[in-house]
Amino acid sequence: MKDWEYRLAEHRGTLTALAIFVVMFIIYTANHPAGFTANVIQTAANKGVLLAFVAMAQTMVVITAGIDLSVGMIFLLTNCLASWLVVGSPLETAFGVLVVLAVGALCGATNGAIVIYGRLQPIVATIATGAVYFGIALLLRPFPGGSVNEHLADALTGRIFAVVPASLVALAAVVLLIWVPFSRSVYGRAAYAAGSSETSAYMSGMPIRRGKLLAYTLSGLVAALGGLFLTFFTYTGDAAFASGNAYTLFSIAAVVLGGVSLFGGKGSAIGAVFGALAFRTIGDLLFVFDLDPLWQPLFQGLILLAAISLGALALFRVRNRLEWFL
Amino acid sequence: YAEPEVVSGPAAEPECFAPWSADTKFFKFPKKEGPYRIALANGYIANTWRIQMVQTAKAYAAQPDVAAKLKEFKVVSTGEDVPAQISAINNFIDSGYDAIVVNAQNPTAFAPVIKRAKEAGVVLVAFDNILDTQDAINVNVDQKGLGQLWGEWLVKHLPNGGKVLEVRGVAGTSVDTDRHNGIHERLQASGKNFEVIEVVGKWDDGVAQKVTADAIATSGPFDGITGQGGDTGIVQAMIDAKHPFVPFGGETENGFRKFCAAHAADGLKCSSAGTGPAQVAVAIKTAIAALEGQVVPQSVKLPLAIVEDPNFKEGQDYFQSESDNFFVGNSFPTCGINFSAQEIMKQSKENQ
Amino acid sequence: MENGGPLFRMEGISKRYGGVRALENAGLSVRAGAIHAVLGENGAGKSTLIKIMAGVVAADEGQMTLDAQPVKFASPAAANAAGIACVFQELSLIPELSVADNIVISNPPTRFGMIDRKAQRRIAEEALARAGAADIHPLALVKDLPLSRKQIVEIAKALARKPRILILDEATSALTAADVSKVFAVLKRLRAEGLALVYISHRMNEIAELADDCTVFRNGSKVASYAAGTRSDAEVIEMMIGREYHSVYPPKPGRLAQIAPVLETRNLSWADRLHDISFSLRSGEIVGLGGLDGQGQRDLLLALFGVLRGLRGTVLVDGSPISIGSPAQARRHGIGMALIPEDRKTEGLMQPMTVRDNLSLASLDRLTRGGIIDRAKEESAINQMMTLLAIKAGNIDAPVGALSGGNQQKVVIAKWLMRQPRIILLNDPTRGIDVGTKQEIYLLLRRLADEGAAILFYSTDYAELIGCCDRVLVLYDGTVKRELAGAEITERALIASALNIPSAEPTQREPAQ
Amino acid sequence: MTRATERKQGFMRSLDPAVLTAFGCIVLLLVLGSFYSRSFLSPEYLLQQLKVASFLGIIATGMMLVVLLGQIDLSVPWTVATGAMMACAAAAYGPLGTTLAIPFGILCGIGIGLFNGVGVAYLRIPSMIVTLATNAVAQGVMVVYTGGFSPQDSATAAMRYLATGALIPGIPNVVFIWALIGAAMVFLLRRTGFGRAVYGIGNRERAAYLSGINTRRIVMTAFAASGGLSAFGGVLLAGYASKAAQSMGDAYLLPAIAAVVLGGTSILGGRGSYLGTVAGVILITLLQSILSVTQMPEAGRQIIYGVVIILMLLLYGRAPASR
Ligand SMILES: Nc1ncnc2c1ncn2[C@@H]1O[C@H](COP(=O)(O)OP(=O)(O)OP(=O)(O)O)[C@@H](O)[C@H]1O
């Protein structure tokens, strides 16, 4: 095999996610009454970016062979916090943003510490921390409300040069400034290695604990970025349990659509971002097809089912049945 | 773009479009030529109330006189996620709909959308979960008033005060808070000694039943009960625990009313009140009126559908042979909206 | 390197795993510029000792000194930092990462805090070349490599750390002769460069070729240390197993009667890995699969066992064509096939489950009545197997993972023998097994054959094929290049046909029908 | 070793420290609760808790089966709802429908489970995602059904009897049913080939496959069983509330997972005993109940719930240290 073939194989998951997204988005805009306009893109981007952040956060944990069922709650908690803090003068606003991100990182680090040093299974540990984070969110915002610096909010959910959605640019910046350095760092590699085979990684002398802790912490940070954007998008904080849960579950779907292996060690947050955008487009398709309102949830479920079943197609190429059990 | 003119009342159909309060503004939108494109942006769909609401909306839009005014009526349900609903409304605005009716997942999150709708000259009407704004039309249920009604009912039936079980709804929602405040306001105002045990039933029969059972076992017995929803479950829990029947202020579920009718003699004195899912029809009607350039209040006050002991009538206030799950109060005679819930659910069955 | 004391020394090392005493007052002393062989039966404690040396496990008692300074390793990283690199018996590669990623894993080159991929690739290529495996692509994922290649990568990874002490724990167990000789050249060069090497292997010929010093372990303690070449093989083996030792291989029965074959294939092909394979296997016969590693031997065994999809050609059992779609069908009554898999860790055993559960797992259908396990039947079947194979397990309700490698392998074999299979496929069953256990396995195979089983036996060890098999099929690139029978099975013939060069021996007999 | 001592050993093994500690935590919770109100120790309250726990217990039984395989079932919420709604729906079709209501509801759950099982076992899609999608589809179907086809949603007399009646005075039927299901599960796991295979697959599916176990069929069966048990839980819940509702299953997913894991079953599969799950179910139920009756705001309840679970897991649910 040539170099490029290996590279292609490495990025296959991400590219597939990109392809799924592009196809869906073309179907969507082609049928949209308003068509492929800056407004439509901006609307789709603002909605998609929120899940993209949460999915990116989920990815960081999933590559360590963990799962974060509290990610939606961190998203809510930081949203509620931002609706208190991200207000006022530019300086106050900046301070508020920093605090919100720090709290997100702290939540992530707490998850990480419990999983790594407490040696608990991520799935239950994060069910429990999720309840705690939601409780705190509810303390902060017993009722929806609060406000945000609207200049900042409008700037980040608006358009740059009247065409490019600012939220997409922010997303790209986060990928470049957080994900790429992380995934190429020694700790990032340790996180991958721990996800692929923890014993081997340990025997190879990798800093697995620090790598995993960093992954969890950054996950919390990125979820907090999602929370911030939620605040920018809605101007409020809202501790809505169902919504937090929905984001958690959606993020898992997005991560899988994005070619990230739930068994750890494989995949990229960039794939997950496309997975998230594709997943969001499933919802958008409701606009362009004239469906009976009662059939809409079923339609969404079926599209989701179809999208994840795409992965099963590879199965028919498997000639050696042992490959089923990797 | 076309902003509504703020005018003085009264509204076009004052019986139906009753202003929320004396200082409610009245809007007069520039008249648009019909037929109109109207969209319903619903959030959550997977419970009976919402399904009944969507069915009512479709049925209303299909009524010949309404259908004649509509070019298109589109419904989209976006689930529990607020941003998805916001995006849905944005999409409707971008696609040139004339009016958008919304059951908002969050009352405060829609400020940017309201701004955009206003700029685009789109009429935005919120109902059930309304919007925290002066710039869109709200079709309102007096949630606090409902709480007050239940509170008063208990005060009336427990002249000496007593121990009351309050089964609350979903924490953090304004509906829950308003109703809760209403209840407590009246209990306190009575000056009697009321001890209130609160549990969270989440407007769900199963959850309400479980927490009621727990409360009865640990803090019971109670002298009165009030429930915001899941009331059928609450009564069921009382029956299971052999708790004596006591006065009850609750919602309008058919199951609850069936129990009220059956056990009134044993002490289950009920006040059943709420506003049914048919308020969506009022919202649509309001939207059409606004588009037609008629004067409408910024905040419409819906009448409560109240039935109190001993007035439960089979076939009108409750339906013995029908499902427990639907909300009975489904008509607004003052608005000419007269669906019975049962008719809605049946009719659609034939439609499918 | 007579001058100076030992480079590294461990003394009085003890380690217990629960009730199991893995090491008791053990010691080892290695010097720079020499290869130190560690010998011992399965379960003697060799791996445990070097895991302590490499910081993977912590000793309960004992001291270690490096350059006469006392040291303690809190983690493998600490040992690495001190210059100790280890190729573990259970490989420590990360399957989802590329070969290059794995090679630089403990100390990757960085630029601006990020891993420098170009530099990483350079290092990897260099290390692979040093390990004599420049043909492995640095971007290939480790999980896609066959076991033998993985072992080479593991060696390259250790080399890339530029260690002062290099430990190889059965690092050549999956390698073929050709690869082994490449690795040996590397090791000898490292010795010349002044490294201290610790070498664990069950292959006596390798030790004879490489070692300068030897230490023998038995039951967790050191039996003796001596300079290489000062003891005879028989003496060494006696030290290891603690008893007298005779010829390894049981006698062969000689030419077998021409009875109808139990298993036969005609033009069996699969993907681009197997081509037109035709052979037959009779009851009472042990047929070897030879050739370089990775020439399709494993695929052939998996194909017969119903694991591969899209087979072409015919498989006949008792003369009638059948198609086997899964191991479940392969083991069924009427076919009665068993496969002893290659990798006991991932394919043979459930490490955390008990010996009992592991033993009965392949025979659940026979041990149950109406789906319910017949405990008495299970008990007696297990007891029978434990005695038949002399499995050393303190408690059959202990996890199988706590047994030594050799005993684990016996459990894998035993779980299939419990079904009394008629056709036994073995995929390199003696890898990493001590001589004593190996001998037991050879005897067992012969006994099973005498009792009527038909055995197909893949081995990477030529001596084994020569010693055990009635016939040997030599595979090359997925086809049977040659079939050797009886006296034809010589090391020379095996190697010649494995490399697909015309045999020096003139006799090219017809394959037996 | 004699059979008797062996059996005793088997029993002792299931009483591993995790299970014992879990039962210890139950006692602790009750004692703490009794400081708040004496009635926490009253037989009525305990029986009431056992009754409420039974629903979760039945659902968690199915969850445990798939967790032992190293999988997970996120379709619980709408499988519960589907079971309940379909059982009620069947009752609308005359006496035959009424008789077959319960089996029909369970059958629908088995159908959903089979679908999950096919996705996981035959299409090799990670269970976390197949079951998530199935849940969405089941929700979609139930929304359509409620909006258009729902003939009835009140429970039959038989369902009510099972959920609220008491065949043996004092012991609610549903507790009895849970005990029966639990006993069957213990038998299944300990004494049958299926049980052994489940543990085997949970530990290493590849090795189980190469041992000639029909791993796909077993995985599929386990998912079907999980679906069936969830639906049965739904049927009983409908009987308990005397009606079916869409969101009735939402409150059971995370508690079911938490209960299984609190009971010492490894979420990675291959390890765990049913007794532990029983303990986990009771723990979760008690915790929820105590939090619900103490007059604490929702926020505080959530925080305490999370913290207590973490603390309990730290107490006994930790993976062994690796060195
Ligand atoms: N798979 C494993 N096998 C054995 N030990 C492990 C494993 N994973 C983690 N450990 C533990 O990790 C510790 C060191 O691991 P590692 O080098 O990853 O830590 P680190 O990232 O340097 O952490 P810290 O920040 O605490 O120093 C050891 O003490 C050991 O107990």
Ligand SMILES: Nc1ncnc2c1ncn2[C@@H]1O[C@H](COP(=O)(O)OP(=O)(O)OP(=O)(O)O)[C@@H](O)[C@H]1O
């Ligand atoms: N993690 C463990 N838990 C329990 N017992 C263990 C563990 N690792 C090793 N042992 C026990 O310690 C003893 C020594 O094992 P070790 O692996 O060191 O033997 P070895 O000499 O390397 O054998 P082999 O040649 O088979 O690899 C054996 O009895 C084994 O069962």
Ligand SMILES: [Mg+2]
């Ligand atoms: Mg060893």
Ligand SMILES: [Mg+2]
């Ligand atoms: Mg060993």
